Amino acid sequence: MKRLISEATGMVIGDPEAERSVPPTGFTARLTVFTAAAMAFLSVFALALSLATDRLADQWASELAQTSTIRISAPAEQAEAQVAAALRVLETTPGVASARALTDAEQRELLAPWFGPDLPVDRLPIPRLIEVVETSDGFDTTGLRARLQAEVPGAILDDHTRWREPLVDAASRLRLLGWIAIALIIGATGTMITLAAQSALAANAQVIRVMRLVGAEDGYIARAFVRRFTLRALAGALIGAILAGVAILTLPSADTTGGFLTGLGFRGIEWLWLLAIPVLIGVVAFFATRAAALRVLREQS
Amino acid sequence: MIELEDVAYSYGGAELFSGLSLKLAPGSFHFLTGPSGAGKTTLLKLCYGELLATSGHVMLFEQDAARLDRDQVAMMRRRIGVVHQDCQFLDHLTMRDNVALPLTVSGRSSAFSADLDDLLAWVGLRRQADQLPPQLSGGERQRAALARAVIMSPDVIIADEPTGNIDWEMSQRLLSLLIELNKMGKTILVATHDLNLIRAAKSQVSSRVLRLKDRQLQQAGAEL
Ligand SMILES: Nc1ncnc2c1ncn2[C@@H]1O[C@H](COP(=O)(O)OP(=O)(O)O)[C@@H](O)[C@H]1O
Ligand SMILES: [Mg+2]
Numbered sequence: 001m002k003r004l005i006s007e008a009t010g011m012v013i014g015d016p017e018a019e020r021s022v023p024p025t026g027f028t029a030r031l032t033v034f035t036a037a038a039m040a041f042l043s044v045f046a047l048a049l050s051l052a053t054d055r056l057a058d059q060w061a062s063e064l065a066q067t068s069t070i071r072i073s074a075p076a077e078q079a080e081a082q083v084a085a086a087l088r089v090l091e092t093t094p095g096v097a098s099a100r101a102l103t104d105a106e107q108r109e110l111l112a113p114w115f116g117p118d119l120p121v122d123r124l125p126i127p128r129l130i131e132v133v134e135t136s137d138g139f140d141t142t143g144l145r146a147r148l149q150a151e152v153p154g155a156i157l158d159d160h161t162r163w164r165e166p167l168v169d170a171a172s173r174l175r176l177l178g179w180i181a182i183a184l185i186i187g188a189t190g191t192m193i194t195l196a197a198q199s200a201l202a203a204n205a206q207v208i209r210v211m212r213l214v215g216a217e218d219g220y221i222a223r224a225f226v227r228r229f230t231l232r233a234l235a236g237a238l239i240g241a242i243l244a245g246v247a248i249l250t251l252p253s254a255d256t257t258g259g260f261l262t263g264l265g266f267r268g269i270e271w272l273w274l275l276a277i278p279v280l281i282g283v284v285a286f287f288a289t290r291a292a293a294l295r296v297l298r299e300q301s
Numbered sequence: 302m303i304e305l306e307d308v309a310y311s312y313g314g315a316e317l318f319s320g321l322s323l324k325l326a327p328g329s330f331h332f333l334t335g336p337s338g339a340g341k342t343t344l345l346k347l348c349y350g351e352l353l354a355t356s357g358h359v360m361l362f363e364q365d366a367a368r369l370d371r372d373q374v375a376m377m378r379r380r381i382g383v384v385h386q387d388c389q390f391l392d393h394l395t396m397r398d399n400v401a402l403p404l405t406v407s408g409r410s411s412a413f414s415a416d417l418d419d420l421l422a423w424v425g426l427r428r429q430a431d432q433l434p435p436q437l438s439g440g441e442r443q444r445a446a447l448a449r450a451v452i453m454s455p456d457v458i459i460a461d462e463p464t465g466n467i468d469w470e471m472s473q474r475l476l477s478l479l480i481e482l483n484k485m486g487k488t489i490l491v492a493t494h495d496l497n498l499i500r501a502a503k504s505q506v507s508s509r510v511l512r513l514k515d516r517q518l519q520q521a522g523a524e525l
Contacts, residue, residue: 021405023393210389214449215378216406218371297371 021216022207022224024198029232032196036236036281037243039189043182043277044244050178051273052264057171067280070099070130074154083128086152090132093147095139102129127154189233189281190288197229197289208300222293226286233285237278245274302327302457303348303381303487308357310343317343318516321357321418325457325490330483330506332499333492334521335513341492342386345461345515348490349381350374362456379407382450384460388442389436397421397430400448417452424448424478440471447478457488464495472498480506 070090074082085103090099102110107129108119141159148155201208211221248265266273302325309422317340325331325348333341346352347359350366361377390399398405401417419501421427424444429437437445443463450458460479465470476498483506484489493499502508506517510521 020398021394021402091398207390207391210391211402211406212375212383213378213383213389214403214406215375215453217375220406222428 019224019227021211021221022200022204022228025203025228028196028200028203029228030231030288032193032229032285033236033239034191035196036189036233036285037240039185039192040237040240040277041244042280043185043246043281044274046178046181046185047273047277048248048264050175050182050268051266051270053171053175053178057168057175060168060171068132068134068157068159070132070148071127071156071158072130072152072154073125073127073156076125078154082152082154083130086130086148087146089147089151090130093139093144095135095137097133097135099130099132101187102131186280186284190284193229193233193285194288194292197225198296200229201225201293205300208297218297219292221297222290225293226289228264229289230242230282230286233283234278237281241274241277245271302362304358304360305347306358306360308347309356310340310347310352310355312343315316316355316516318518320357321326321518323511323518324505325337325488327456328481328483328486330489330502330508331491332502332508333490333513334494334496334499334510337494339513341494341513342461344518345374345383345395345459345490345492349383349459350377367479379403379453380455380457382453382458384443384446384450384458384463386461386465388446390442390445392434395431395433396426396437396445399434400426400445401450403449403453420452425474430510438467440467440475443467443471443475444478447475451482451487455487457490458482460489460491462493464493469497471510472503474503476502478504 070077070086072086087099087101092097107126108117111119111126111127141157145157148157204214208221245266251264303323304325305321305323305509308321308323310317312430319343323344328499333344335341343352343521347354347366348361350359350369353359353367360382364373379497380451390396393400394402397417398422404417418427418430421430424447426441426445429441429445434442434445443465447458447460447463450460458479463479467475471496479489479491499508499510512519512521
């Protein structure tokens with residue numbers, strides 16, 4: 001481990017001497033830069049997708065945990081009695097944490113955006129509302145509906161937030177897919193850099209032979225290649241991540257409360273991920289090239 | 302320094318030689334001669350750990366060559382300077398960097414930079430120091446290969462046909478460099494089929510001539 005670390009730092013600070021022994025590997029080097037840039041670009045988007053889905057799922061899940069509503073439409077003189085009856089039913093319903101009728105003032109407040117603040121709630125035939133807070137287990141909607149129908153003819157149970165449940169499911173699935181995509185991208189990056197390094201090593205078999213003849217150890221020869229490919233991958237990944245960051249920044253922004261597409265992006269500290277991705281790709285390149293180099297050197301001996 | 306005991310070698314099926322013993326004492330000068338294809342290059346490769354004997358023992362500086370791992374072989378290459386038959390260089394580096402390559406790969410490049418110029422002057426390549434290997438003549442390449450072989454100040458110098466494709470005057474010059482090294486106490490082993498070269502050396506240095514023929518190693522005697 002210690003040796004790995006010193007090798008890694010030695011590589012970043014540089015053993016340019018070692019690298020100079022290997023002739024320029026123009027094409028494979030450019031290939032590595034491009035691959036790393038493309039992969040970093042894709043990773044950033046996969047990551048942004050994951051984070052956005054994450055936020056959305058959280059938001060929906062917390063809304064779900066809130067309330068259902070019972071509307072009671074009845075002639076004015078029966079309203080109070082029906083509200084009381086409904087509350088009695090709710091009291092004996094398993095899964096209901098609490099239930100209370102909204103006051104006139106609260107109802108007026110709810111309606112104000114549509115009808116203005118001076119609405120005479122008590123004189124209009126508008127339904128009375130009961131707010132039901134569920135326990136975490138929730139209640140049996142069909143059962144409650146049946147009981148209400150029998151005992152409170154004017155009551156309608158409105159569990160309006162429940163339709164979102166499958167969406168929350170889908171959102172977590174999507175988030176998982178985002179992370180899988182990132183893992184696959186990183187894996188593919190490692191594979192492609194391995195192949196590029198391998199072809200560079202094969203193309204330089206003669207160079208490796210000469211270096212061996214003059215007493216170069218495997219670690220020294222490997223370092224020459226590892227340094228070159230890791231630095232290329234790191235540079236490429238930085239370019240890719242920066243381009244992706246700019247692309248995300250320039251996405252048209254809109255109100256993000258419900259919007260999914262417009263919520264794609266990073267918030268605050270999440271921008272650090274833009275740095276993390278090139279570093280990750282650099283680390284992957286380091287290990288991929290090192291393994292490839294040592295394997296090729298073993299085979300060529 | 303280098304000791305072969307009852308050594309046999311074969312590429313695949315055909316045995317090149319067997320029952321071969323050889324001892325290079327410190328400060329000795331040996332020529333290895335024999336017809337082309339007899340196995341001279343192969344025998345030299347056994348002497349610097351490039352190849353492992355099919356049977357028998359090869360001892361390099363009191364270490365069993367068969368037991369060295371690759372990094373130890375690399376270390377061995379720094380104690381045994383080798384001039385290869387087809388002297389190979391890195392074509393993208395100047396002659397100066399090529400000659401210094403053994404220093405570079407052992408992490409000692411800066412310490413010897415003054416010596417490097419002396420060494421290039423010694424083999425007469427000061428003027429060509431900044432040229433690339435393909436720009437040099439055969440004789441210049443051979444001398445550069447010798448400079449590269451001795452830059453680590455090895456105890457043993459092994460040269461495979463060092464005068465193979467260069468003219469007589471240049472051969473003489475290379476020989477005198479080798480003799481000079483031997484007088485400095487280095488152990489020298491030179492494979493060559495150039496009998497004139499051996500005769501020229503005989504008058505300047507006390508050397509032994511070994512002949513590899515019919516799968517056997519013999520002392521060559523008076524016929525030279
Ligand atoms: N790597 C190899 N694989 C198979 N045969 C080889 C190899 N190297 C050399 N030989 C064969 O071994 C024999 C001796 O080769 P070599 O040691 O180069 O002889 P010399 O240097 O005396 O000319 C030759 O017949 C050659 O064809
Ligand atoms: Mg030969």
